[in-house]
Amino acid sequence: MPISPEQQAEIDELRRTPVQTLRATAPGMEAHLYTAHPVLDHGFVRVIDYMGDDAAICQAARVSYGKGTKSVQNDEGLIRYLMRHWHSTPFEMCEIKLHVKLPVFVARQWIRHRTANVNEYSARYSILDREFYIPAPEHVNAQSVVNNQGRGGVLEGEEAARVLDILKADSNRAYDHYEQMIGETGPDGAPQDGLARELARMNLPSNIYTQWYWKVDLHNLFHFLRLRADAHAQYEIRVYADTICKVVADWVPAAYSAFEDYRLGGATLSGKALDCLRRMLKGEEVTQENSGMSKGEWREFEGVLR
């Protein structure tokens, strides 16, 4: 369960008590504040705080004294210009703080994004919950035969059932041992000191859930989303990125729309690829052999054109 009834009551209480502010607020984001959006089997993403909106991006770009907004259309045009020309700092004026609950193996990929501020739940101080990510059957896949860093078709029948049984049994066995080691009584009921939590946790598998607060500016968030909402990203982090994408679309609709167009929907072409495209437009038959590109580059180029 991503959120317990007590935690939900706290969230509801926060959402019942609005505060007045002179700061810019984004109506779409106000609707998201504090609410937990479930991800995977026990995870979630929820917005804790944010700063700025679409207008704040334009305000910073124009170094304005007031709101800086000329007209919505004007602002949208400016935001698209900034995105198209890789002007990053106006987007850095917006910030978001998220509370994320995620499996440790997803956290290991996520933490590689260094341009954020993180505070993680301490498993030295607190006892971890018995919550492990067990993939839904449709996400139990075979190793890909074309991409060493990816998965292929869905495992079926007995093999899939066996894999899921192993994942569940290993997780539970590791957690049973964790409890035994930190417990104040031994298996025979006799009192024991109990192993330090900072040591007992080392036996837990990386599908156990952790939590953190993650604060990042919009420019670096877009960078994260471009990499992690991409088809090449592992499914288990992609679903978090997809959830954040929906939140960002409501927070800064113009900036998100420009990001969707230029970054998620767009592509970067090398000089060779651009040359091939020009030759194709002239009616020349261009193949991998006469393209000057490697097989891998050609495959990706074809993917872009498709």
Ligand SMILES: Cc1cc2nc3c(=O)[nH]c(=O)nc-3n(C[C@H](O)[C@H](O)[C@H](O)COP(=O)(O)OP(=O)(O)OC[C@H]3O[C@@H](n4cnc5c(N)ncnc54)[C@H](O)[C@@H]3O)c2cc1C
């Ligand atoms: C599909 C996929 C597969 C991956 N596979 C692997 C893998 O097999 N092994 C692996 O180790 N990693 C892997 N990664 C992680 C990847 O290499 C990056 O570490 C990760 O995506 C974070 O990107 P970043 O450094 O650009 O982001 P951030 O850390 O947020 O940095 C953003 C930008 O800031 C600048 N920057 C930040 N810190 C520094 C610094 N100290 N010095 C100079 N410039 C800096 C860089 O321009 C950087 O692009 C993978 C990522 C993806 C998306």
